[in-house]
Amino acid sequence: MRTTVFTAQERRQRREAGDRLARMCQIRLISTVSMLTALFTRVIPLCGSAGWWMGAVCMLPGLATYGLLCAAIRSCGAKTLQEAVLKKCGRAGETLVRLLLGVLFLLEGAGSLTALVTAFTEGIGTEGTQFTMALLTLGAAVLCLHRDALARGIWLMRRGMLLAALVIAALLAGMLRPDGLHPVLGPGGSALQAAWKAGCTLAWPLILLLTAEPAKGGRLRAATVPVFFSLGTGAALCLIYPCEMLIRETGLAGTLLLPARHLPAAAATAAHCLGMLGAFLSIASCLQLGAQQLEMRRRLNWLPFALAGLLALLQLIPARRLWLALTGIMQYAPVLLSVWALILVIRRKKCAE
Amino acid sequence: MRRVIIILLCCLLAGGCSALPAEERSFAVALGLSVREGVWEAAARIPSYQQSGGYLTLQARGGSLEEAMAGLDASAPMRMHYGQLRLLIFSGELARSGSFVSAVEAVADRAETRLQAQLCVTEDPMKGVMDALEPQTGARLSKSLDVMLETRREMGVIPDASLSGILRMGQRQDPVLIRISLEDEKTLRLTGGEMISGAAGAQGSLSAEEMQLLSLMxxxxxxxxxxxxxxxxxxxxxxxxxxxxxxxxxxxxxxxxxxxxxxxxxxxxxxxxxxxxxxxxxxxxxxxxxxxxxxxxxxxxxxxxxxxxxxxxxxxxxxxxxxxxxxxxxxx
Incomplete structure (x- = not known):
């Protein structure tokens, strides 16, 4: 067996490339969990059988913003969004963008935590309350907040999670019916408008991919997995359940658990575990990456724990009210990122070398 | 890093699960619902959890389905759970009434209900049907029913009338339920189908041969x-x-x-x-x-x-x- 010996510099480069891959994987997980949650809880319950194409339409603004930002970052030779803002808008601009990204990561984490806790307390049915379940989840999450290990752990588990998803998809295959895609417009005109209004920022989490250096394959490849996985799952949901059943579920727990509700018990448990793992890792990643943005290039080791405490305190608010508030904010907050995208594209200030 | 993954997996598997052990629940294998002159009756077949084994039938009455189900919960020796339900049996009178669809939805809406349970219709007294539910093969009634239903479905003499399948039909298809009848005090017959027409409920039955032709189609x-x-x-x-x-x-x-x-x-x-x-x-x-x-x-x-x-x-x-x-x- 031939043994390759790397120099110290080569070893460092390989480790950095690996870390970039792991970081991309981590952010892709956050994006996928966010888009799936929004699709299941905001878009499909409103537009029913139209969800399979409405999801794609709702992704267009986010994809356009992502494209604009990619172009802007490439045009000034930066590697990340923060770097591009620093080059084009100066230190003040970079601080604002970091603040915005940090808050968006936190909101995303709060949303995933609320969804996970509600699915367990109201859906599956557990002995704990909303707050105690949140404490348990966040307590486990802070144990995982190792700077490099969390991203590497997610990267290691990616194939296992994907395999589990494929097995569950295979079990669901027997339940697919082509007439589930009909009627094409679902409940009709006003419902589609409501779905568009609720879901037009569906693809905003893709912008988070720009906060890390691109890995092998580039930014386009990084965005394809969350987009196609989310759209594929949405289409599968429409093929399995008729329109009249999709629009009947309106509660948060009901919409989250519907995909696995009709599976046999063992498969349903596997699906719940996969969803739980994905949500949990997303929450931990949002805490870590949100803290990194809010640190503003300083090293504040206590910040992730403080943010975890803040998320736990938020769970003292009743779940329904909290969910409404979070979804309301998340519908409009990413618009600010889109505005930054336009500023970066339009602004002709020469990038500093 | 490995430690983090192991702790993570342990926390996920060990945390957040319900702590109620299986022996502190009454798992209903069959649930029977009937209504006569505005009085709802619910009957459940549960294991007796005695050393000698065996099954017992619980019954409760109420002015509404919810009342009857609550009465069933109150009369059970332990907390009722429908996660092992194999048969959901409706009386013929209920199946032909306007309350049939809402009764099916009410049972399905319970979070723990096993949606793979098969829906049946009987014209015989519900108590007699429940008492006749005894394991024919093996030691457990649930396994015995699984084998019996699977065999008859393979022959085509009964339809696949799972609660999940019926709910997912929506307004695009109508179900045919399993006909269940008492041959004598101790023997049940599962053969043929009961045709359901949307909100109108049961509208007639199909014989075993007709059911086979329908299964072929x-x-x-x-x-x-x-x-x-x-x-x-x-x-x-x-x-x-x-x-x-x-x-x-x-x-x-x-x-x-x-x-x-x-x-x-x-x-x-x-x-x-x-x-x-x-x-x-x-x-x-x-x-x-x-x-x-x-x-x-x-x-x-x-x-x-x-x-x-x-x-x-x-x-x-x-x-x-x-x-x-x-x-x-x-x-x-």
């Missing part, structure tokens, strides 16, 4: 032995294609069989006659068990337009073309 059964008027046919392989063109429905049944008394032409004629009879019965009952609504809905842009069509009135008036192609084993 639905594609649920490919191998079976059917007794027709003209003779017995052993089917080795079958396929069916349905289509809908305006007001004209077409059934193309392709069958490979062997029959001691019938030629290929004879078998094809006999099958065509019997299939037409079954389709006539379904149309008369307004039961779209073949799911032609799934074809019709593709022509509508939105749900409002589909509702305007009122498929319940269109379906019984469809013209049917039935084509049966029989290939005997010798020809093959």
């Amino acid at each position: 639905q594609g649920k059964v490919r191998r079976t032995m059917i007794t027709l008027e003209d003779g017995t046919v052993t089917i080795h392989d079958a396929g069916c294609r349905l289509s809908l063109d305006g007001n004209r429905a077409c059934v193309r049944l392709k069958v490979r069989c062997s029959g001691s008394s019938l030629t290929a032409e004879g078998a094809a004629d006999a099958l065509q006659r019997e299939v037409r009879g079954v389709i006539g019965r379904l149309a008369e009952a307004g039961c779209d068990a073949l799911g032609l609504g799934r074809f019709a809905i593709r022509h509508f842009r939105d749900a409002a337009a589909w509702r305007e069509l009122d498929w319940r009135h269109v379906y019984p008036a469809l013209e049917w073309e039935i084509l049966v192609d029989v290939q005997t084993a010798a020809q093959a």
Whole structure:
């Protein structure tokens, strides 16, 4: 067996490339969990059988913003969004963008935590309350907040999670019916408008991919997995359940658990575990990456724990009210990122070398 | 890093689960619902959890379904749980009433209900039916019922009437439920089907042979032995294609069989006659068990337009073309 010996510099480069891959994987997980949650809880319950194409339409603004930002970052030779803002808008601009990204990561984490806790307390049915379940989840999450290990752990588990998803998809295959895609417009005109209004920022989490250096394959490849996985799952949901059943579920727990509700018990448990793992890792990643943005290039080791405490305190608010508030904010907050995208594209200030 | 993953997995597996052990729950294997003169009756068949084994029947009454179910919960020795439900039995009177659909939805809406439970209809007293539910094979009633239902479904004499399948039909298809009857005090008979027509409920029954032909048309059964008027046919392989063109429905049944008394032409004629009879019965009952609504809905842009069509009135008036192609084993 031939043994390759790397120099110290080569070893460092390989480790950095690996870390970039792991970081991309981590952010892709956050994006996928966010888009799936929004699709299941905001878009499909409103537009029913139209969800399979409405999801794609709702992704267009986010994809356009992502494209604009990619172009802007490439045009000034930066590697990340923060770097591009620093080059084009100066230190003040970079601080604002970091603040915005940090808050968006936190909101995303709060949303995933609320969804996970509600699915367990109201859906599956557990002995704990909303707050105690949140404490348990966040307590486990802070144990995982190792700077490099969390991203590497997610990267290691990616194939296992994907395999589990494929097995569950295979079990669901027997339940697919082509007439589930009909009627094409679902409940009709006003419902589609409501779905568009609720879901037009569906693809905003893709912008988070720009906060890390691109890995092998580039930014386009990084965005394809969350987009196609989310759209594929949405289409599968429409093929399995008729329109009249999709629009009947309106509660948060009901919409989250519907995909696995009709599976046999063992498969349903596997699906719940996969969803739980994905949500949990997303929450931990949002805490870590949100803290990194809010640190503003300083090293504040206590910040992730403080943010975890803040998320736990938020769970003292009743779940329904909290969910409404979070979804309301998340519908409009990413618009600010889109505005930054336009500023970066339009602004002709020469990038500093 | 490895430690983090292990802690993570331990936390996920050990945290957040319900702490109630299995021996502190009464798992209902069968649930029976009936209504007579406004009085709801719920009956459940649960293990007795005695050393000697055995099962017991709980019963409760109430002014509404919720009251009857609450009464059942109160009379159970431990907390009732429907996560192991195998049979959901409705009385004939309830199945024909306007409360049938809401009763099915009420049971399905309970978070722990096993959605793979099979829906049945009986004309016999519910207590007698419940008491006759004893394990025929093995030690557990649930396993015995699983085996019995699977065997009869493979023969095609009963439909696949799972709660999950029926809920996912929506307004595009109508279910056929399993007919369950008491042969004597201790023996139950599961054979044939009860046709359901949407909110109107049960509208008539199908015999075992009619159920076999329906199962062939639905594609649920490919191998079976059917007794027709003209003779017995052993089917080795079958396929069916349905289509809908305006007001004209077409059934193309392709069958490979062997029959001691019938030629290929004879078998094809006999099958065509019997299939037409079954389709006539379904149309008369307004039961779209073949799911032609799934074809019709593709022509509508939105749900409002589909509702305007009122498929319940269109379906019984469809013209049917039935084509049966029989290939005997010798020809093959």
